[in-house]
Amino acid sequence: MKSSIPIDKAAILKRYKPIDAHTHKGIQGHALLVGGSYGKIGAMTLSSKACLKTGCGLVTVFIPRCGYEILQTANPEVMVLTDVQEKYISNIEFNFMPNAIGIGPGIGQELETQNALHEFLTNDKRLLVIDADALNILSQNAAWISLLPDKTILTPHPKELERLIGKWNSNTEKFEKTVAFSKLHHVIIVMKGAPTFIIDGETIYENSTGNAALATAGTGDVLTGMITSLLAQSYEPIDAAILGVYLHGLTADIALHKTGYQSFIASDVISNIGKAFLSLEK
Numbered sequence: 001m002k003s004s005i006p007i008d009k010a011a012i013l014k015r016y017k018p019i020d021a022h023t024h025k026g027i028q029g030h031a032l033l034v035g036g037s038y039g040k041i042g043a044m045t046l047s048s049k050a051c052l053k054t055g056c057g058l059v060t061v062f063i064p065r066c067g068y069e070i071l072q073t074a075n076p077e078v079m080v081l082t083d084v085q086e087k088y089i090s091n092i093e094f095n096f097m098p099n100a101i102g103i104g105p106g107i108g109q110e111l112e113t114q115n116a117l118h119e120f121l122t123n124d125k126r127l128l129v130i131d132a133d134a135l136n137i138l139s140q141n142a143a144w145i146s147l148l149p150d151k152t153i154l155t156p157h158p159k160e161l162e163r164l165i166g167k168w169n170s171n172t173e174k175f176e177k178t179v180a181f182s183k184l185h186h187v188i189i190v191m192k193g194a195p196t197f198i199i200d201g202e203t204i205y206e207n208s209t210g211n212a213a214l215a216t217a218g219t220g221d222v223l224t225g226m227i228t229s230l231l232a233q234s235y236e237p238i239d240a241a242i243l244g245v246y247l248h249g250l251t252a253d254i255a256l257h258k259t260g261y262q263s264f265i266a267s268d269v270i271s272n273i274g275k276a277f278l279s280l281e282k
């Protein structure tokens with residue numbers, strides 16, 4: 001494997017932008033998160049809360065109708081748009097200009113959802129984070145990958161990565177294939193794992209935070225919300241990916257002495273984002 005660039009606190013401080021005292025919610029970025037399906041609205045609840053807690057001024061979710069009351073109750077700060085369908089997304093429609101869009105947590109793979117993703121990718125060329133079943137839909141419809149805008153951030157876990165790039169026989173081959181995919185499609189790949197690597201063409205970054213406490217449902221959904229938030233706040237895509245992954249891992253390092261590995265859950269990532277940011281200012 002080609003050597004990687006370590007992402008430690010010094011590397012993060014070169015990319016981190018402290019908040020301007022005169023900022024307001026109108027210029028802190030408006031993120032749109034698209035996802036959820038019947039039984040997996042929680043993925044969007046987690047993702048949208050993490051998005052707000054990472055500093056975005058405004059967050060809107062686009063979810064199936066069945067999630068409306070759940071979202072409004074769980075996260076009153078988040079605005080909610082709903083699909084015409086009750087249980088899944090069939091047509092992605094919104095009437096504002098988001099600064100960044102995150103798509104995929106809990107979205108499922110209904111045929112109508114697949115068509116909605118195709119329609120969306122054909123018509124919308126905004127900054128984008130793609131996760132979970134939206135990645136799986138792309139794996140099944142490989143021709144659609146060419147529709148992704150340059151510097152789209154993909155956040156696969158190992159199984160989702162395998163569906164995208166095919167099986168590998170060694171770690172070296174895994175990196176070679178991922179780098180080749182990133183170069184071919186001009187996308188940034190957050191190769192989630194222990195540790196997480198961020199791949200931008202030939203350049204490979206290795207994250208230094210995080211631990212096995214993160215091996216629990218919904219932590220990836222939270223990461224999608226965090227990276228989308230940073231993207232909406234005008235971080236360059238590579239910086240949003242690197243900073244998001246670093247802060248996400250740091251929450252688990254900060255919480256570990258209180259939660260242990262076993263009792264840490266995705267909501268603990270969210271409740272420690274503030275401490276993770278504060279540790280950058282120390």
Ligand SMILES: NC(=O)C1=CN([C@@H]2O[C@H](COP(=O)(O)OP(=O)(O)OC[C@H]3O[C@@H](n4cnc5c(N)ncnc54)[C@H](O)[C@@H]3O)[C@@H](O)[C@H]2O)[C@@H](O)CC1
Pocket residue numbers: 039040041042043044104105106107108132133157158159160192193217218219220221
């Ligand atoms: N509360 C919720 O609503 C939740 C919704 N979720 C959503 O559920 C959907 C399905 O996601 P899944 O990721 O479970 O399904 P997938 O089928 O994509 O992934 C599960 C498979 O990947 C393997 N895998 C996962 N991480 C791995 C790793 N680090 N190394 C090796 N293999 C690994 C597992 O063993 C399993 O075979 C997604 O849309 C996701 O966003 C999940 O995030 C869980 C929480």
Ligand SMILES: Nc1ncnc2c1ncn2[C@@H]1O[C@H](COP(=O)(O)OP(=O)(O)O)[C@@H](O)[C@H]1O
Pocket residue numbers: 132157192193194195196210211212213214215216217218219220221222223
């Ligand atoms: N053993 C581990 N050590 C460090 N990080 C881990 C470990 N296991 C999982 N993670 C992190 O947790 C997250 C899991 O994401 P994902 O599998 O998409 O979860 P979900 O889909 O349930 O939200 C990733 O950021 C991954 O890097």
Ligand SMILES: [Mg+2]
Pocket residue numbers: 131132157220221
């Ligand atoms: Mg996931």
